[in-house]
Amino acid sequence: MAAHRCSRSALLLVLCSLCLFSIAESQETTPAGDHRATGVDNPQSVTGSTEQMAEQPTVVEEEEEEEEDRRWEATRDEVETENTSAPDTSAPTFEVHSSVPKPKDDFQEELVIRPLHSGDIYASFQFRTLWETDFTTGNKVSHYRLFPKSLGQVISKFSVRELHISFTQGYWRTMQWGQPFLPSPPGAELWVWFQDSVTDVDETWKELTNVLSGIFCASLNFIDSTNTVQPSASFKPLGIGNVTDHRFLRYATLPREIVCTENLTPWKKLLPCGSKAGLAVLLKSEKLFHSSFHSQAVHIRPVCKDWQCKTKSWELRQTLNVVFDLHTPGQGKQEWSLFKMFSRTLTEACPLASSSKIYVDITDDPQGEQFEVSPATHLLSQAMVLGDRRTFSLYDLTQQITFGTVRSLNLHIRWKSSEGYIHYQPSKDRVRPHLLEMLVQLPPNSVTEVTVQFERALLKWTEYTPDPNHGFYVGSSVISSLVPSIVAMDTNSTREQPLFSSL
Structure with missing residues (x-):
């Protein structure tokens, strides 16, 4: 115890x-x-x-x-007081690094409007997507943000280095319209550069055309050895790299390919905003296909990310070029607007676009003496286009001031000369014929030739005239001369006088 x-x-x-x-x-x-x-x-x-x-x-x-x-x-209170009273510029600054990585892709959209010397209007759309990635490393790319996944899978699966495809309706009239920004032949055109790792180029080319036929809803699956060539001097690579072996190049055309809404709809779906916002809102099929010329294209190539070319990016350019007849929507008036050409106006830029701009070519009329562009803008831009220095009025859709108080942009071009070099009124089927009036001043001792091209519509079987083998006749032309003379100024036709004295 x-x-x-x-x-x-x-x-x-x-x-x-x-x-x-x-x-x-x-x-x-x-x-x-x-x-x-x-x-x-x-x-x-x-x-x-x-x-x-x-x-x-x-x-x-x-x-x-x-x-x-x-x-x-x-x-903390002392530091804040010191910073507000006497800021210390020598104090070190700290950056807060976010855990979310910055996107490595970028999207830009632009529209160039150019009045042509023929009186027509040339509109060129360009949608450009840059993506800092590499499809050739063998790593599977699973996340797509701005770049369309369907085209990304095509590049990766078929080892495509460059891809250029276009669908064109109509003929480019160089003598009247000048040089186009991006030339393209009528129908469908396709040319592709493959990577040097492709062992069987012909088999890969055949599989690629079948896949592209499904993407663009076109007849590219009809491309075979009969319409495929292997150029050795033309169609050089447009992107970076030193590929010179033309064994990896294939080129084909389908001149009779019909371009329609089925080709335009999948083309618009490749855009980040589709046709819901931005410049793509103007791409209305019923207006585009009723033009004098229409061409849509897709261009994919590798480009340098920086000037030292240490990083490679993939560039996707979707272009659409269209030429409108000036007199058709204006009913003979020399004026043009977004609504008359496209039946739409612009209300906003594409939310995913870092840049959204409209350029109106005013090089031929810098002082506004021939035509007037409204709404007016103080922004001007100059650039070298096809070897010429051009001046453009610039409209930035990312700025709220561009749309004004009505929240809608409807560019309008109005020619100041009310009395016109032409007055044209188009016809309507089974309603009225064509009307063409030209006011010209003829120099003495000269010959003037006027040529008019037209197409006859397909008639119903009840509308054929008897003996149709003669063909169809065109109404005669009317020439009215204004001769400054005393006789021509006499308007009194009530006096009795011989016939010859009034001529």
Whole structure:
């Protein structure tokens, strides 16, 4: 029994010693002068229970944390006061790095409008997507943001280095319209550069045309060895690289390919915003296909990301070029607007586009003496186009001021000369014929030749005239001359006079 009592006494002595040591250590770490720490100096706390002694360090730790917070708040207030009163330019700056990576793709859209010398309007759309990725490394690309997934899979699967495809309806009249921005032949055109890792180019070419036929709803699956060639001097690569082996190049055309809405709809779906926002809103099929010329194309190539070309990006350019007859929508008036040509106006840019701009070519009329562009803009841009320096009026769709208070942009071009070089009224089937009037000044001793091209519509079987082998006759032309003479100025036709005296 005495041994048990001694052991208990020793245990209580050890516990009391540990508690006293903890209290002493707490007093040393507690800031002096703190009124909330004076309870430790009370001798009664030393003789208290072991449970109360165990709780005391926890209270002290909480008080230390509160004191530390007050110190940080005071320091922050002092720093803010110093920054507002006298900013220190030598202080280091810290950047907050977000865990979300920045997107490595970019989308831009632009529209160039150019009045032609023939009186027609040339509109050129370009949608450009840049993506900093590499399809040739063998790694599967699974995340697509702006770049269309269907074309990305084509590049990766068939080891495509460059792809150029166009669908054109009509003929480009160089003598009347000048040079186009991007030339293209009538029908469908396709030319592709493959990577040098392709072992069987002909088989890969055949599979590629079948896949593209499904993407663009075209007859590209009819491309075979009979209409495929392998050029050796033309169709050089437009992207970066030193590929010169023309064994990896294939070119084919389908001149009789009919371009229609089935080709335009999948083409518009490749855009990040589709045809819901931005410049693509203007691409209305019933207006585009009733034009003098229409061409849509897709161009894919590798380009340099920076000027040192250390990083490679893939460029996707979707272009659409269309020429409108000026007199058809204006009913003989020399004016043009977005609504008359496209039956739409612009209300916003594509939300995914970093740049959305419209350029109106005013090079031939910089002072606005021949035609007027409204709404007016003070932004001008100059660029070298096909070797000529051109001046453009610039409209930035990313700026809210461009749309004005009506929140709608309808560009309008009006020629100032009311008395026109032509007056044209188009015909309507089975309603009215064509009317073309031209006011010309003929120099003496000269010969003037006027040529008119027209097409006869297909008639119903009840509308054919008897003996149709003669063909169809065109109404005679009427020439009215204004001769400055005294006889011509006499408008009194009531006097009796011979016939010859009035001529």
